[in-house]
Amino acid sequence: MSKTSSDFRSLPPGPERVTGSAVLVRLVEGIGFRFTWATEGLRESDLSFRPTPETMCIADQAGHVLELASWAAAAAGAIPGNPLKPESPPPFPEVRQRILEVLSLLRARLADMSDEEIGTIHIGSRAGPVPWPHIVNGPLADALTHIGQIAVLRRASGNPVPKANVFLGRPPR
Numbered sequence: 001m002s003k004t005s006s007d008f009r010s011l012p013p014g015p016e017r018v019t020g021s022a023v024l025v026r027l028v029e030g031i032g033f034r035f036t037w038a039t040e041g042l043r044e045s046d047l048s049f050r051p052t053p054e055t056m057c058i059a060d061q062a063g064h065v066l067e068l069a070s071w072a073a074a075a076a077g078a079i080p081g082n083p084l085k086p087e088s089p090p091p092f093p094e095v096r097q098r099i100l101e102v103l104s105l106l107r108a109r110l111a112d113m114s115d116e117e118i119g120t121i122h123i124g125s126r127a128g129p130v131p132w133p134h135i136v137n138g139p140l141a142d143a144l145t146h147i148g149q150i151a152v153l154r155r156a157s158g159n160p161v162p163k164a165n166v167f168l169g170r171p172p173r
Contacts, residue, residue, distance in 0.1 A: 008032030008100060011169025020115040025107055027136070030169075031143050032103040035065065037164040037172070038150045039096050047092050049157035058153050061146045062096060063089045068139035068146070069102045075123035075135055078102075078109035 011033050015022035039062065047059040056064065073079045079102060089095060110118070122129035123138065151161045162172040 007104065008036040010171050020118045021110055021113050024110045024118065024136075027140055028103055028107045028110060030166075031069075031140060031147065032100060032107070033164070033169055034144065034147045034166060035099060035103070035150075037166075038147050038154070038161050040162055041159070042092070042154060043159055046154050046157045046159050049153055051153070051156055055153075056149075058150050058157075059089070059092050059095070061150045061153070062092060062099065065143050065146050065150075066095055066099045066102070068143040069099055069106065071123065072135045072139040072143075073102050073106040073109070075132075076106060076109050076113070076121055078105040 008029065011029055014026065042058065048057050050057040070079060074081060090098075118132055121132035121135065123132070123135050125134065125138075154161060164170065164172050
């Protein structure tokens with residue numbers, strides 16, 4: 001069952017059973033939900049905001065989230081191949097849409113996998129392929145970190161994140 005990126009505007013009810021697949025799907029849904037609201041209503045001036053020259057701006061952060069989501073999705077077989085970092089990133093609206101699409105594909109793939117299939121996932125690293133738990137503590141956890149940085153940067157640029165309820169998965173009122 002394929003879901004569209006608009007599904008990340010709120011979170012569905014939790015799963016009926018606790019499985020590895022259900023937990024990973026919920027993690028991806030949470031990432032999609034947080035990313036949706038952290039990037040909703042960004043202004044052009046927000047995208048280039050950086051408090052110091054050494055920090056990544058919001059657009060750079062989003063590009064990195066795309067790399068991380070693509071890395072996890074490729075490892076799970078949700079998208080083909082080994083995604084490469086583009087030489088010049090597309091405009092932010094395209095990056096945002098692509099992130100939500102990749103997360104949707106990853107969510108759908110994980111939802112269709114048994115715990116045994118999840119156990120066979122390996123993700124590439126500089127040290128070679130490593131087992132599936134590294135998707136969680138690697139790209140998925142890192143994506144959450146960078147989404148938090150987007151939220152902080154947009155607050156610092158004067159455009160706070162809409163007040164979604166991230167605990168209950170409800171959109172802003």
